[in-house]
């Protein structure tokens with residue numbers, strides 16, 4: 070990233086809690102790549118967030134590298150953007166401690182994601198899960214980010230980030246930039262192939278509901294063949310009444326650039342069999358080059374490591390400046 074650049078700063082992150090899906094590509098990575106030329110971008114693998122749910126250490130280590138490789142394969146360019154692993158920049162944990170003293174117990178208890186995750190993991194409602202949004206606020210505020218690309222499910226955390234920043238700025242003096250959510254122009258929310266009314270999620274137990282970014286062409290085509298649609302054989306975009314077909318149309322549009330209107334024309338009078346096969350092939354063609362790049366990148370561990378070490382150093386330089394200000398303002402002794 071250029072020093073002293075006047076470009077606005079963008080920060081975003083994804084947890085390495087599983088292989089990324091086509092949903093990440095459509096909803097996040099595609100945008101991240103497009104933003105690289107106009108903004109100073111920082112893209113982070115949120116491995117500290119991932120341990121709020123129990124992880125196997127070897128799996129987490131492997132997935133962290135796989136996630137980084139997928140970012141690169143999707144087009145994140147380490148010469149334009151800062152690509153780093155959260156735990157390699159100690160300022161994230163350090164700022165989290167300070168911001169914890171600005172976050173209210175009641176406020177954190179009200180977070181939708183905390184409530185959902187506590188209900189799902191009743192046997193492990195740990196304090197990390199509770200302060201998860203404060204760590205996320207630190208990720209963002211350390212870099213004085215102007216905008217944060219997030220999905221709908223993270224908007225509440227961004228609102229909390231803004232509140233914490235304002236509270237701190239008000240109590241001491243201006244320290245943090247107040248970040249805005251960045252909502253992409255074309256919302257590309259990819260839904261589960263088996264239950265098209267819920268979002269495609271990498272933690273879904275039904276493997277047929279997701280397309281992983283490293284699935285083979287055959288797997289992609291087969292999963293799309295089995296996708297849930299509806300009983301009136303008509304290819305028409307209507308998310309409320311035809312969620313399955315609309316989801317497949319979105320995938321076809323993303324893969325080929327063909328408009329919904331033209332897709333409807335193309336498949337008028339055809340059955341779903343033809344339609345699904347075309348979608349499957351188009352998606353496979355879209356993903357194949359990414360998968361090939363991914364396989365190259367993941368093979369060369371040394372190169373991947375050196376990209377991540379460089380990214381962490383760059384991130385650390387920026388984060389340190391903010392943390393120094395914070396430590397000074399709160400009255401931590403410096404010698």
Ligand code: TRP
Pocket residue numbers: 080081082083084115118204205208209217218219223
């Ligand atoms: N919590 C986000 C998610 O699960 C990931 C994340 C961590 C993030 N830190 C961030 C996203 C900072 C944006 C900015 O999707």
